[in-house]
Amino acid sequence: RKEVEQDPGPFNVPEGATVAFNCTYSNSASQSFFWYRQDCRKEPKLLMSVYSSGNEDGRFTAQLNRASQYISLLIRDSKLSDSATYLCAVRGSSGNTPLVFGKGTRLSVIA
Amino acid sequence: NAGVTQTPKFQVLKTGQSMTLQCAQDMNHEYMSWYRQDPGMGLRLIHYSVGAGITDQGEVPNGYNVSRSTTEDFPLRLLSAAPSQTSVYFCASTGESSYNEQFFGPGTRLTVL
Numbered sequence: 001r002k003e004v005e006q007d008p009g010p011f012n013v014p015e016g017a018t019v020a021f022n023c024t025y026s027n028s029a030s031q032s033f034f035w036y037r038q039d040c041r042k043e044p045k046l047l048m049s050v051y052s053s054g055n056e057d058g059r060f061t062a063q064l065n066r067a068s069q070y071i072s073l074l075i076r077d078s079k080l081s082d083s084a085t086y087l088c089a090v091r092g093s094s095g096n097t098p099l100v101f102g103k104g105t106r107l108s109v110i111a
Numbered sequence: 112n113a114g115v116t117q118t119p120k121f122q123v124l125k126t127g128q129s130m131t132l133q134c135a136q137d138m139n140h141e142y143m144s145w146y147r148q149d150p151g152m153g154l155r156l157i158h159y160s161v162g163a164g165i166t167d168q169g170e171v172p173n174g175y176n177v178s179r180s181t182t183e184d185f186p187l188r189l190l191s192a193a194p195s196q197t198s199v200y201f202c203a204s205t206g207e208s209s210y211n212e213q214f215f216g217p218g219t220r221l222t223v224l
Binding site: 008034042043044045046049087089098099100101102103104 | 144146151152153154156159169201203205212213215216217218
């Protein structure tokens with residue numbers, strides 16, 4: 001089983017739709033979790049960290065389910081500009097362990 | 112701050128040639144890493160470093176060497192380039208806490224003929 005798994009998509013949704021991505025991780029000792037956004041031919045950039053209690057940033061909501069070992073990202077009221085690849089990332093039990101990425105989920109928001 | 116910088120942006124090599132991909136950061140981060148990204152494969156860790164003088168292997172280290180003589184610089188060396196090393200290479204750095212954001216450089220697009 002891969003350490004971090006995501007549905008590759010693509011997810012094609014109309015503007016204004018709500019879309020959700022899940023990401024599962026295999027290491028139960030993982031301590032920190034992130035969602036990154038990557039535009040075509042660009043470097044990944046942090047979208048949001050994922051906290052145990054869940055967190056929201058505008059139209060974006062991230063949640064962590066430690067019991068089932070997955071994190072989720074919910075995007076409400078999708079915009080054309082949300083079209084990108086979304087990568088989940090997981091880090092182990094200390095700051096010195098590498099960040100492991102899923103393969104990413106492609107989202108296309110259509111007018 | 113320039114953040115994480117990488118040079119060159121693009122490079123074409125012939126099989127068997129060697130080269131060094133440069134990476135530098137000006138955020139005084141201890142932790143730096145190199146990833147390669149291939150279609151359908153996601154970001155795969157090549158090597159990483161937790162501080163000057165300390166390096167370790169990631170998931171796909173074969174064919175690559177690294178060194179970390181200063182906090183700022185983390186070059187990646189291809190010893191004898193192979194077509195399988197055609198990829199986009201990203202360097203990244205992170206502050207000490209595991210909750211800190213990992214910053215990426217703009218990437219180097221490498222083609223090996």
